[in-house]
Amino acid sequence: MFLPTIPTPEEALDKGFNRAKKAANKARTSKIPHQLKSKRIEEIRVRTACQVIQETFKSILEKTPQVEQMPLFYQDYIDVVVGVDQLKKSLGALNWVVGILAKLEGQYAQKIRRGSPESAAKIRREAYGRISSVVNRIRDELEFLDYAKARLRNMPTVDFEAVTAVIAGFPNVGKSTLLRQITTAEPKVADYPFTTTGIQIGHLERKWQKYQIIDTPGLLDRPIDDMNTIELNAMVALEHLAEVVLYIFDASETSGYPLENQFILYESIKKIFEVPIICIFNKMDLVENINYLNEYIHKVDEPILVTASEGSGISQVIDKLEEFKDVEKRNR
Ligand SMILES: Nc1nc2c(ncn2[C@@H]2O[C@H](COP(=O)(O)OP(=O)(O)O)[C@@H](O)[C@H]2O)c(=O)[nH]1
Ligand SMILES: [Mg+2]
Structure with a gap:
């Protein structure tokens, strides 16, 4: 069974925050009136970070084959080799993070918009803290998925015509x-x-x-x-x-x-x-x-x-x- 590459929490977060930084740098050189710039830039950082990390996990979910749709032999095989319940639970955790990140994105973007330009950076840091803690909470699940990926790399190719x-x-x-x-x-x-x-x-x-x-x-x-x-x-x-x-x-x-x-x-x-x-x-x-x-x-x-x-x-x-x-x- 092919499972996509599974990042560690640090890798997922680094990717999101780095991309957010780049997006912010781009916004900095744009022609936004100065007093709005800090708010705009911090909103972009929060949104980009949330979106990139969401994308990372969404793409794993999309690329992972649905166990329930596989022939019974493979379902049993996966169950014996890694455990189907554990696999589903771990994928469920990714789904959970995707949902939370979507909420945080909206929530903090609004907070920055409504706040003063001076408070924008502080709100963004608070958002980053929340994002980090959410992603860190699925550390075990990511570790398990990485293990499952290795264990399931070679599944017997059963020929259902034979x-x-x-x-x-x-x-x-x-x-x-x-x-x-x-x-x-x-x-x-x-x-x-x-x-x-x-x-x-x-x-x-x-x-x-x-x-x-x-x-x-x-x-x-x-x-x-x-x-x-x-x-x-x-x-x-x-x-x-x-x-x-x-x-x-x-x-x-x-x-x-x-x-x-x-x-x-x-x-x-x-x-x-x-x-x-x-x-x-x-x-x-x-x-x-x-x-x-x-x-x-x-x-x-x-x-x-x-x-x-x-x-x-x-x-x-x-x-x-x-x-x-x-x-x-x-x-x-
Ligand atoms: N004399 C003899 N030895 C055999 C025969 N078939 C297998 N062996 C030997 O029996 C041993 C065990 O065979 P193996 O195929 O590994 O058995 P498995 O454990 O059932 O897979 C090996 O040393 C084989 O060479 C046979 O028909 N005659
Ligand atoms: Mg043998």
Whole structure:
């Protein structure tokens, strides 16, 4: 998400006051009768300062995309990465300052006009004091927006035309290896600060249909009961996207997770996502006891046996994915 540059209170104020000074210098050289000049000049300074600072914040508000109008995945993504409420609250504070500055401008311009030429400079200084204190009051919000800008600089580019698959399975079962294998055609695998380790999106195109495959290291790789709130939210975000889940079993158990446990995680992922699951049994090259494995292979529909590290069985996975290209898109 693109967020415009966020100034510190000092930067916003300096810009406003400097521009006010320039405008005043220009007025000084104009042909206003002397007795009116000081009032005129101070009014110009107050008005310019208020307007320039208002403009600074208004332009940030205008350039910031409306979160509510984004696809649900992005809304959830932003919520997980920075917090939507906090973001809205901070933008609301900018809006508040814009309103206050408009009021101060009118109020102090009138005060200067009605006052004596001698009091004009004093009133202007009072106005500057008010302006400074108002802008300083949103210091935390500006700081937060600057942080949000950095955190949201790289948002995963989700392709809403593509068929979206999400990879799940215990650690070290071969998820990353499989992702790399499936998406070799276009190995655009990027990291984002979505989970502690980021998410990876691999892309692939087959017969004019695009597919994107999302790997979420550290997220869909252990019992749901162990997840914290952030992780659960991240999972909700994924639910908006996933049209199909690729669940990877380590058929060899060399990763250290018994098939029994892998099967329990499979069942819970199946419940949560409510989309078709493609079951992939990986590391077939290391399988020693085929009878034991068969028990689990028979428990799932249409298992695909692969050795991801060697690329064997990968084309079957892609063929299977292709069956989902006509699946009606979920509301996301
Ligand atoms: N022998 C063998 N090793 C594999 C296979 N697939 C992945 N690996 C290895 O298993 C380890 C974990 O793989 P990785 O893709 O990082 O698993 P992830 O944690 O699920 O992403 C790596 O050392 C891989 O090289 C396979 O089919 N056979
Ligand atoms: Mg991995």
